Amino acid sequence: MAIDAPARARRRPAGWANALFVLPYLIVFVAMIVVPLAMGMWLSTTKSDLFGVEAQVGFANFTRLARDPIFLETVWNTFYFVLLTVPALTLIGLGLALVLNRPARWASVLRTIFFVSTVLSVTVVTLVWQLVFTPDGGLIAVAAEALGGSPVAFLNDQDLAMPAIAVTTIWWCIGLPMVLFLAALQQVPRDLYEAARLDNASRWKTLTRITLPSIRRTFLLVVIIEIILQFQLFGQPQLMTRGGPNNATRPIVLFIYETGWRQWELGYAAAAAQVLFAMILIAAMAQYFVASRKDDR
Amino acid sequence: MKLATWLAAAIMSAALLGCGRGMEDTRTELVVQRFFGACEAQYGAVDDPAEAEGECGIMTALINRFERENPDIRVVENIVFWPGYDQLTAQLASNDAPDLVTMHGSVISDYQARGLLEPLLATDLAAIGAPPERLTEAARAAVTIDRRIWGLPIDTWAPLWHINMNLFREAGLVRDGQPVLPRSREELIAQAEQFKARTGKPYFVQSTANEYAAFTRNFYTSVMQQDGVLYPEPRRADFTTDEARRALALFREIHDRRLTTINQDYSAAVAGFINGQGGVFPVGTWMVGDFHGESQSRGRPLSGGYAVMPFPQLFPNRNVTFADGHVWVMPADSERSPEERQAAMRFLAFFARHQFDWARTGHLPVFRDVIDSREWRALPHRDALAPLAETAVPLPKGVRRQFPIETIVGQESAAAISGAKPIDQALADMERRVNEILSQL
Known part of the structure; x- marks a missing residue:
């Protein structure tokens, strides 16, 4: 296995030359991701606004965050929202993909219909769902009244507001997991299903023994993507509830926006952003390691 | 062939350059940034403010008129989504300051304290026809910091009681053609109950969902009417007082007795009242x-049954209403040329001259002589609103971050009034959150 010295010497320059191919992307990555990330970390240790840094405060912003009941509520709200949406998006996305993974015309029409909500902007989506949820002549209110019930103010009820935002988000975002699962399902070798049929395997057994193991990497990908996306909840509560009622729907990103832009506390907002970054990183990595371990076994 | 191609390209380039030069706009550019919405489709061609209605329409017509009367100035109009402060802050941080911006009086001190605004000098004010002595008390307070004037106020606004006289008549709450309004908390509850009993409808239509400003306006006004001090010092709020408790208790009682519509957002409340x-x-x-x-x-x-009155005095101590207003301010810009500054001054002078036109929006004029004018008094309902010139009071100018503070006060008030939190808890949280912001200044 040992490589002789002249061979090593011949290969080294070629390796560096190859690295030049990734240089354009590397420059953009460093300029647009690494530098802002480092600047954000530095800002989180300052007392500053958009017009300058007033003082270096070390970790004071982080200790203040730990004592800030509103921030702690936003952390809980964000986790709650992720819990409400990520499993639902993954399972519903998978379910739709399983049902629509066939060459029939109706399946392709339905695939388009389910995906089309994804291309709408958050403004349109929240407007549509506000019209659904409003107790003053909203879709659900009208239906409830027709059935003899009374309208429910979903967005003005502390317990129902976040689930209402979760439903809106699931409707809006379901297209991406569905498409990812569809792509994965189409990669599963057909001969496995043929073999299962020859063995008289039930549908359930086919699903659990062939389909799901075959798309487990996509499953992991969907979960990680959705965790990252849903932790960044912002537009829906900003437009539908403004974080209310009684802070019940204020997520971390809305807190960051309000603190940085409305209160002009950029350093404090940057500290909250670092906490969010750490949370997303830990959640995504934990999911990745758990799934990788299962794979290894 | 090659030569011919190059020649043709050179001729075309020269022609294009020539065209560009011929069309070059040598007028002074004036960048005006404003809220109040966009309605170019309806009022884009209107330059007579008398033909326009509403804030957006009248503002658009006024700017069109200014452009027509000042052909040597090219107005670049940036219309921002309300209230536009995020955009303005970003522009100022990136040295892209407009020449004039609409701003609430309550927000001026944030930008002034960071040296981001240019004051109007006494000579400027005289030149544009807006000397301080011409301004109402509320308007002068809105723009004065450290004895300097930081913009041209264009109006004062305050919460009013818009009244459906047809329903008031049905409820027996009209006397001599005027609505009977409460003079105390007890009268308010009694009249509201009478209204509900006779009409079957709640006394108040209120916007309580996805909206906090209305809660803040009611809270501030009620505390001020009791002579309560909301901000004993510019960097300290004091909300855990009996006055604050009584203010929230009143609106909680109105909510609990269902004397108001509930769960309506702003659009639903406007539609509900109409x-x-x-x-x-x-x-x-x-x-x-x-x-x-x-x-x-x-x-x-x-139809034929609308009246509007200032917020009635529900507490005995002081007849006062919380107020704010809109102001044209000039962001500081070291690169602004004397010609551009002069153009901005002409724009401000134009707005000072057209104060009556702007007052057709419903806002209170900022000049005493306009309020006293027959022309303004002849506008519908303005006689009833004239007392606001004396009773409208903004928060002290020294209190900064009034915009985010307004949201916090509204959020906690909403939590107390809806019953999500006990009143004392909401007031303590309100005070803690506001003082946290003020302590960071």
């Missing part, structure tokens, strides 16, 4: 024109 869902809609001066217009239509719940 459709006769309740008797009183406490909202600002900006709705006077719209509701008056509605009352002039036939066959509508407000």
